[in-house]
Amino acid sequence: MTGPQTRVVRFAVNGRPVQVTTEVRTLVSDLLRHDLELTGTHVGCEHGACGACTVLVDGAPMRSCLMLAPQVDGRDVRTVEGLAVGGDLDALQEAFRSEHGLQCGFCTPGILMTLTGEREAGRTVEDALAALPGHLCRCTGYVNVRAAVRRAWSQLEGS
Amino acid sequence: MSDAMSRPGTLVGQRVLRVNDGKLLTGAGTFVDDLHLPGTLHAVVLRSPIAHGRLVAFDAAEALTMPGVVDVLAPEEARDATRPLRCVWLMPGQGQVDYPVVPRVVRHVGQALGVLLATSVAAAEDGAERVRMEFEELPCVVDVEAALGDAAPQLDPGCPGNVAVDLPRGDPPDAVEAAIARADHVVAMRFAIQRLAGSPLEARGVVASWSPATGELTMWSSTQVPHHARDHLAGALGLALDRVRVVAPDVGGGFGPKDHLYADEVLVCLAAMRARVPVKWIEDRREAFTATVHGREQIHEARLAFDDDGRFVALHSDVLADLGAHPSNVGAGPAFVATGMLEGPYRFDSSGGRVRGVLTNKTPAGAYRGFGMQQAAWVRERLVDEAARTLGADPAELRRRNMIRADELPYTTHTHQNYDSGDYAAALERATELVGEGLPAAPDDGRRRGVGLCSYVEFTGLGPSAVQEIVGFALGGYETAVVRVEPDGRATVLTGVSPHGQGLETSLAQLAADALGLPITDVRVVHGDTATAPYSAAGTIASRSMTVGGGAVVRAAGRLRVKILDLAGHLLEAAPGDLEIIQGVVQVRGSPTAAVPLRTVAEKAWLAWGLPPGMAPGLEEKDLHDPQDISYSYATHAAAVAVDLATGRIEIERYVVVHDCGVIVNPMIVDGQTHGGVAQGIGNALLETLVYDDVGQPRIATFHDYVLPGTGEVPDMVVEHTQTPSPFIPGGMKGMGEGGTIAPAAAIGNALANAVPEIAHLVTETPMTPARVWGWLDAAGVATDW
Numbered sequence A: 001m002t003g004p005q006t007r008v009v010r011f012a013v014n015g016r017p018v019q020v021t022t023e024v025r026t027l028v029s030d031l032l033r034h035d036l037e038l039t040g041t042h043v044g045c046e047h048g049a050c051g052a053c054t055v056l057v058d059g060a061p062m063r064s065c066l067m068l069a070p071q072v073d074g075r076d077v078r079t080v081e082g083l084a085v086g087g088d089l090d091a092l093q094e095a096f097r098s099e100h101g102l103q104c105g106f107c108t109p110g111i112l113m114t115l116t117g118e119r120e121a122g123r124t125v126e127d128a129l130a131a132l133p134g135h136l137c138r139c140t141g142y143v144n145v146r147a148a149v150r151r152a153w154s155q156l157e158g159s
Numbered sequence B: 001m002s003d004a005m006s007r008p009g010t011l012v013g014q015r016v017l018r019v020n021d022g023k024l025l026t027g028a029g030t031f032v033d034d035l036h037l038p039g040t041l042h043a044v045v046l047r048s049p050i051a052h053g054r055l056v057a058f059d060a061a062e063a064l065t066m067p068g069v070v071d072v073l074a075p076e077e078a079r080d081a082t083r084p085l086r087c088v089w090l091m092p093g094q095g096q097v098d099y100p101v102v103p104r105v106v107r108h109v110g111q112a113l114g115v116l117l118a119t120s121v122a123a124a125e126d127g128a129e130r131v132r133m134e135f136e137e138l139p140c141v142v143d144v145e146a147a148l149g150d151a152a153p154q155l156d157p158g159c160p161g162n163v164a165v166d167l168p169r170g171d172p173p174d175a176v177e178a179a180i181a182r183a184d185h186v187v188a189m190r191f192a193i194q195r196l197a198g199s200p201l202e203a204r205g206v207v208a209s210w211s212p213a214t215g216e217l218t219m220w221s222s223t224q225v226p227h228h229a230r231d232h233l234a235g236a237l238g239l240a241l242d243r244v245r246v247v248a249p250d251v252g253g254g255f256g257p258k259d260h261l262y263a264d265e266v267l268v269c270l271a272a273m274r275a276r277v278p279v280k281w282i283e284d285r286r287e288a289f290t291a292t293v294h295g296r297e298q299i300h301e302a303r304l305a306f307d308d309d310g311r312f313v314a315l316h317s318d319v320l321a322d323l324g325a326h327p328s329n330v331g332a333g334p335a336f337v338a339t340g341m342l343e344g345p346y347r348f349d350s351s352g353g354r355v356r357g358v359l360t361n362k363t364p365a366g367a368y369r370g371f372g373m374q375q376a377a378w379v380r381e382r383l384v385d386e387a388a389r390t391l392g393a394d395p396a397e398l399r400r401r402n403m404i405r406a407d408e409l410p411y412t413t414h415t416h417q418n419y420d421s422g423d424y425a426a427a428l429e430r431a432t433e434l435v436g437e438g439l440p441a442a443p444d445d446g447r448r449r450g451v452g453l454c455s456y457v458e459f460t461g462l463g464p465s466a467v468q469e470i471v472g473f474a475l476g477g478y479e480t481a482v483v484r485v486e487p488d489g490r491a492t493v494l495t496g497v498s499p500h501g502q503g504l505e506t507s508l509a510q511l512a513a514d515a516l517g518l519p520i521t522d523v524r525v526v527h528g529d530t531a532t533a534p535y536s537a538a539g540t541i542a543s544r545s546m547t548v549g550g551g552a553v554v555r556a557a558g559r560l561r562v563k564i565l566d567l568a569g570h571l572l573e574a575a576p577g578d579l580e581i582i583q584g585v586v587q588v589r590g591s592p593t594a595a596v597p598l599r600t601v602a603e604k605a606w607l608a609w610g611l612p613p614g615m616a617p618g619l620e621e622k623d624l625h626d627p628q629d630i631s632y633s634y635a636t637h638a639a640a641v642a643v644d645l646a647t648g649r650i651e652i653e654r655y656v657v658v659h660d661c662g663v664i665v666n667p668m669i670v671d672g673q674t675h676g677g678v679a680q681g682i683g684n685a686l687l688e689t690l691v692y693d694d695v696g697q698p699r700i701a702t703f704h705d706y707v708l709p710g711t712g713e714v715p716d717m718v719v720e721h722t723q724t725p726s727p728f729i730p731g732g733m734k735g736m737g738e739g740g741t742i743a744p745a746a747a748i749g750n751a752l753a754n755a756v757p758e759i760a761h762l763v764t765e766t767p768m769t770p771a772r773v774w775g776w777l778d779a780a781g782v783a784t785d786w
């Protein structure tokens, strides 16, 4: 019996080039969490329904539990660990803290990455709110998640 | 906010931002699957693919040849090495009191049978596919009423007729029947509440590590109850308690199902002991749907009797609780609570019920947020609205007329609940007012519109240990806090409760900071590790952490404050009664020049130099708080809905909560808990259900077919509070974690019946999905074409 096929995958994570030899069937979520120990990306379902595993791939929000490692070869991947530059929370993270937009925090990294994608693409607050149904949160009831979105976008517009 | 931070002694009641958000927002939290111990092997739990049958052959030989596969713990081996897990809540006469870690006869799909270890998760999954298990299948039963039938297969020799528990509740049956017979009217309805999966977004998982040198087992676990899990783990494996350590790292939600130790967790620990390297098992979401306890499923045959003038006379419910394959740790507890809290905020001449806990070939049912109180509210509040319809009365007015008045409290119900304090009618009044306000004029879109109410009283702060003893719930009801001012003048709070999203790291710190005159940033709450946290029998369940655990902090910190002032008084040559602590400085009131930093007081105390005669060294106090009595929170929720007669879809247009949970320590956190609870209640009301086919195979395996509420289903809501302090809890708090979940189904169901009275008699089942509601509309001849 031959072992699982492996492949060298080269890509950028939060601006840093990495090279990993991994089985081709490895999910990007596992690659990030277990090979690279970037455990901020969470796995809530591993079947594309909850959004907890969302990362940015070339700037677009993607469910890392639905991608295989070779699919990020040569691409730019960003995770929640890349948001707080220099250790300071960014405006979106601050908004979540100020509005109590998280409780257990398990869904939060995925939501932050989707919203970061929305912000960087210059989308409106309505667009950002319309992106939230792609995420499940079992704790907050979404009320304060939406409040955090409104706060973050109003600060963006105010600045 | 910055204001609240800088004014010591005034943190309780302030919207203090959470102290642990930073790590969670930056991906720096440590959940159990984030632990990477060197040499870790990965486990797959081998599970029953059938609902009922005897395992007759088990063969792992081929699996053991697969790349990366290291070991297989076979069912026989696991059975020989473990003792059964005890049911924690035992009802009188309960026919099954424990369950084996690995059974000889499986009783539900997903029941754990063994463990396979490999060098990676993928290799373990590949290996598990090659494990051969053969079963002699037995007939199964999945429907709770069918399980009572003569033809039903018998699941447990101790439970003839599959009845594990049969208990009368409240007044003697004759008395209730006599009262019902005396009344002018009776509304009788049959209610069915569905089976739910609590579904914390982080499923369960453990990392187990055994040290042969010290004989110590450590289990990191996504649990709500580290000490409870430790006690049961030691029991199951025959280890001394001092050799077992359980750590709850960051935990991604609980909502009830993580309230006990599971058989599969024992198996993973056993496998780690044999492997002598750390073993990790992370529950897959599909696995969670059959391996983690379910919640809710009950059938109520219920009656409300009342007079022409609207006075409630009697209430009764005959409850069938589908316990699943065996009584879980809490067994028929949710049905016991459902009947215990059935009366809600109203007076009755007589009230009672019957609880039958019945075994079926489904995953065991256990704790889920709202624990019986959700079912009680659904049954009672639907009956109340149907009574109003019978009388042509206003539902709010009928409630008001029968509500226990503020001046009647304390009040003892027919099921011996000692309601403590509050003004139930005030919450009803305010919710009724608020739901009408700001409701836009209904557009003429062909939809029907209606408003519904749900008033309830909520049992919180489990509980005095003496009450636990009376009801047979083998968990001490106390909590312990240790509060210490460290030699550097900062404070540490050690607590036995185990937060997993509730923000207790902040709210318990607020209590201590107020007592000690420290800013919140100088107080750290330590929890979750049985090696460091004080013993907690019950952990974070049952809306008890802020009441029982918080009460312990209030008392320990209060005593510590007295000692600080005594010592500072000695140092300043001032009377302790003249001193105050402001921002970490002890000073003579009104004379800030006569002052000593708390840090200096702490240094002296820990050096134990120059202490006043008789004063013990150190600045540390411990309090073991066993509450005097239960605390009862209460609320009225109001929902305004629009119902599409063509599709059966219900849209919530306005949702109002008026709640009283005693003294509010952090209003931001309390509102957040309420929002989250209401969201889960909306899932219960409109969306979620676990379905089995007739051979006990679950029809639900993913979040694609188990529909949880998303942002589109949960509206922004109006949440208001009144604050009637608990007379029993130091600090005056009452519990509130479950509150939001209790009422939405009843409020929404009543709104639906109000909008479409033609179907009112049919509104008895949840979830009220478009398909089900359309069926009701069609049956009543009111469904319209697209």
Ligand code: FES
Pocket (backbone or CB within 6 Å): A042, A043, A044, A045, A046, A047, A048, A049, A050, A051, A052, A053, A054, A063, A064, A065, A066
């Ligand atoms: S973990 Fe990827 S969508 Fe749920």
Ligand code: FES
Pocket (backbone or CB within 6 Å): A101, A102, A103, A104, A105, A106, A107, A108, A136, A137, A138, A139, A140, B201, B252, B253, B501
């Ligand atoms: S904060 Fe717990 S799942 Fe969203």
